[in-house]
Amino acid sequence: MRVMGVDPGLTRCGLGVVDGSTGRPLHMAAVGVLRTPAEDETAARLVLIERGIEEWLDTYRPDAVAVERVFSQHNIRTVMGTAQASAVAMLCAARRGLPVALHTPSEVKAAVTGSGRADKAQVGAMVTRLLRLDAPPRPADAADALALAICHIWRAPAHDRLSRARAAAYPGSGAPRPKGTIRS
Amino acid sequence: MRVMGVDPGLTRCGLGVVDGSTGRPLHMAAVGVLRTPAEDETAARLVLIERGIEEWLDTYRPDAVAVERVFSQHNIRTVMGTAQASAVAMLCAARRGLPVALHTPSEVKAAVTGSGRADKAQVGAMVTRLLRLDAPPRPADAADALALAICHIWRAPAHDRLSRARAAAYPGSGAPRPKGTIRS
Numbered sequence: 334m335r336v337m338g339v340d341p342g343l344t345r346c347g348l349g350v351v352d353g354s355t356g357r358p359l360h361m362a363a364v365g366v367l368r369t370p371a372e373d374e375t376a377a378r379l380v381l382i383e384r385g386i387e388e389w390l391d392t393y394r395p396d397a398v399a400v401e402r403v404f405s406q407h408n409i410r411t412v413m414g415t416a417q418a419s420a421v422a423m424l425c426a427a428r429r430g431l432p433v434a435l436h437t438p439s440e441v442k443a444a445v446t447g448s449g450r451a452d453k454a455q456v457g458a459m460v461t462r463l464l465r466l467d468a469p470p471r472p473a474d475a476a477d478a479l480a481l482a483i484c485h486i487w488r489a490p491a492h493d494r495l496s497r498a499r500a501a502a503y504p505g506s507g508a509p510r511p512k513g514t515i516r517s
Numbered sequence: 518m519r520v521m522g523v524d525p526g527l528t529r530c531g532l533g534v535v536d537g538s539t540g541r542p543l544h545m546a547a548v549g550v551l552r553t554p555a556e557d558e559t560a561a562r563l564v565l566i567e568r569g570i571e572e573w574l575d576t577y578r579p580d581a582v583a584v585e586r587v588f589s590q591h592n593i594r595t596v597m598g599t600a601q602a603s604a605v606a607m608l609c610a611a612r613r614g615l616p617v618a619l620h621t622p623s624e625v626k627a628a629v630t631g632s633g634r635a636d637k638a639q640v641g642a643m644v645t646r647l648l649r650l651d652a653p654p655r656p657a658d659a660a661d662a663l664a665l666a667i668c669h670i671w672r673a674p675a676h677d678r679l680s681r682a683r684a685a686a687y688p689g690s691g692a693p694r695p696k697g698t699i700r701s
Contacts, residue, residue: 375619376611379604383612403597413587413600420563420601421608427560428567435559 334489335362337395338481339386339422340474341403343378343414344371346385346422347474350393351464351482359483361464363393364475375414379421386425398426399485401477402435436484441477444484456480518673519546521579522665523570523606524658525587527553527562527598530569530606531658534577535648535666543667545648547577548659559598563605570609582610583669585661586619620668625661628668640664 334354340347346367353359367385369378390398400423403416426433439449445459457469457476463483470476518538524531530551537543551569553562574582584607587600610617623633629643641653641660647667654660 374611374617376607376617379608380611383608416597416600417604417607420604423560423601424563424567424605424608427558427564433558433560 334397334486335393335395336482336485336489337389337393337398337426338478338483338485339398339400339419340477340481341401341415341419341422342411342474343369343375343382343418345472345474346382346418347472347476347478348386348389349470349475349478349480349482350389350395351479351486353483353486355487355489358465359463359486361466361479363389364470364479365389366472366475375417379417382418382421383425386422390425390429390431395431397432397434397485397489398422399434399436399481400426401441401481402437404437434485434489436481436488440488441480441484444487445480453477518581518670519577519579520666520669520673521573521577521582521610522662522667522669523582523584523603524661524665525585525599525603525606526595526658527559527566527602528555529656529658530566530602531656531660531662532570532573533654533659533663533666534573534579535663535670537667537670539671539673542649543647543670545650545663547573548654548663549573550656550659559601563601566602566605567609570606574609574613574615579615581616581618581669581673582606583618583620583665584610585625585665586621588621618669618673620665620672624672625664625668628671629664637661 335350335352338349348367349364350362351359352362367382369381400419403412403419423433442451442456443449446455453473460476460479461469464479470479519534519536522533532551533548534546535543536546551566553565584603587596587603607617626635626640627633630639637657644660644663645653648663654663
């Protein structure tokens with residue numbers, strides 16, 4: 334399976350595409366970072382991120398998209414931008430019918446290093462080793478996006494079982510329709 | 518000018534369209550709420566919100582979109598959903614080239630009631646009076662969306678002067694382009 338990992342952010346949005354399956358060697362298809370100018374308005378920056386992610390989805394055609402789950406324990410301004418960029422990534426994927434998975438930073442660290450409290454350098458080192466790269470991808474957001482994709486490839490079997498169980502428990506929720514009222 | 522106000526949320530996203538200009542009577546063109554099922558995954562809910570907002574923009578063709586600026590002083594789960602829904606609203610508007618303005622809750626309250634600390638009932642009462650409605654729009658998210666649109670109509674002249682000053686100060690930032698790197 335091919336997974337695109339997204340480490341969301343307005344200033345730097347890390348993207349990484351990895352091919353692989355549980356117990357097989359992993360292969361990096363692409364890695365990069367989308368950047369948007371800090372002096373632009375948020376709405377314009379979100380449009381740039383949408384355009385960039387759409388280009389990546391068109392080019393690499395992943396089977397699933399893994400996005401970092403946003404927490405708000407950090408700086409408040411950063412968290413808002415991260416939440417907004419992650420919304421665009423989820424939207425782009427779900428609009429195409431691609432499965433979207435959210436993984437927490439500690440799930441990702443635990444998946445690639447064995448410890449949920451590993452630091453950036455350790456994650457970068459393991460991503461380099463697992464993908465047999467010459468050097469850790471820079472910036473860290475790019476390495477994190479690859480780590481997210483790897484985490485998803487390794488967790489996907491369990492995740493799929495959960496999704497199937499949830500679909501069985503809530504049968505009509507698979508095909509949602511907008512409920513809205515318009516009054517003129 | 519016609520302004521669409523968006524009170525963003527995943528569970529309930531308030532939408533209100535108001536026609537008017539400073540010093541002239543206001544007219545409500547539409548009001549409503551988009552709802553998405555709480556049991557659906559966030560990505561699917563964002564797709565429903567995008568679809569709903571696109572329908573409203575197609576139907577009512579506003580000149581500008583005013584979105585509530587999200588703060589994170591509230592419940593953390595709610596704030597994330599609000600930030601994500603607001604990202605979709607900003608994206609839909611900016612993608613069409615519509616100006617997007619963000620107003621804080623206290624700016625909106627101050628605009629329609631004279632006090633930045635007014636409660637929901639007071640905002641609802643003033644929206645009802647200013648738009649000459651028979652009763653306050655329900656739920657409160659719908660009334661808040663109308664209040665946002667009114668706030669924007671009344672603040673727009675000052676807002677435009679600011680935008681022009683900013684454009685003069687940062688000349689190149691008007692036509693942003695995505696900066697990205699792809700490495701295969």
